Amino acid sequence: DTAVSQTPKYLVTQMGNDKSIKCEQNLGHDTMYWYKQDSKKFLKIMFSYNNKELIINETVPNRFSPKSPDKAHLNLHINSLELGDSAVYFCASSRPSYNEQFFGPGTRLTVL
């Protein structure tokens, strides 16, 4: 009965590869988000989708492309991975106009 789930939990890959992280929520929320947590534990929003529509795109390189097949899923695809992409990526969801966000367990991406 996990509320927000992400797969995989760990992802280790080589520079230049393309990878995807999947996120699903079973809370019935309309809005989903991707956050990046760097090595200093600083968290910053990357994207926000509301009912499959992109709402926020925070100056993220266009190598990062979110995809929302339906309002319960928001996947993150990353092309041409770079060393600086190594981080923990968190997915979250919320109801519209209600700021409490529920976070997934995170995906630790390591680019070698």
Place this chain on the structure above:
Amino acid sequence: AQSVTQLDSHVSVSEGTPVLLRCNYSSSYSPSLFWYVQHPNKGLQLLLKYTSAATLVKGINGFEAEFKKSETSFHLTKPSAHMSDAAEYFCVVSDPYNQGGKLIFGQGTELSVKP
């Protein structure tokens, strides 16, 4: 523009003593404020939230925070620390009128609890 400053990057307390984690915010609007906790290698869990109701907010695990508009502060407190409270704590601000629901995170405060 909104911002959050957590005044201490690390706080160390002894088990059974009070906890105080300090947070100041800056917002052009009446903000929504949150405290989230992140245990090692875990996701983020909401401790409590302020959304313009009572200024003293009670959360889970005995934590509470007081919204002080005059001081633009939202400090997190707990009367008696427990070993299981050791974690990273994030103060977060959000603009309730922002359709995107963007959360602005503070830099985090690492809480250590000594036996």
